[in-house]
Amino acid sequence: MQIEKIKGHQTEQLFKAVLELKNMDECYRFFDDLCTMSEIQSLSQRLEVAHLLRLKKTYETIKKETGASTATISRVRRCFDYGNDGYDEMLGRLYPEELPFQDSRK
Template sequence: MQLEKLREDKIIKQLFAAILKLENIDEVYQLFDDLCTVNEIQSMAQRLEVARMLRLGYTYNQIEKETGASTATISRVKRCFQYGTDGYKLVLDRLQDTDKTP
């Protein structure tokens, strides 16, 4: 399983632990600016937006038009909803909860 392989990798564990140490969005921007290219960040953000739209029932055509994501990317995200570890669901639920906070 892909997740188990990631959990066994010490440097990946270090990366995820480092992310958990960040205290606010500015710190997240700082780390990701150093860590990733702009295109990598945009790709991750795009996949999260595709997940959000799939969850809301948007069609592939609507998602493709609004996000610029390829149908291959949309399909990959959809497969994660069907066969993944519910990471998208977890984070989208939490984002939705923070949207409700005054």
């Protein structure tokens, strides 16, 4: 697990702050203060890439729909294959009717 690499006081503080957000408006205001527009767009794009990979979309389709580079798509795919299942867990909560990534490859 690579989680140990990011653990630390500052990361804990950030994650605790995110967990304290109460609604969408608070999220928008906090992330607008915390991140640049480019950083928010990059994070959002990665999550959408993960969602489309979970739906078994091709790299070409994902590239067209999100504007993500093949390097970004590959990076997200590696997280599905070798990561901590974070994308799949969160997408499962957002879209409970969809199959998990591993099951969707069968």
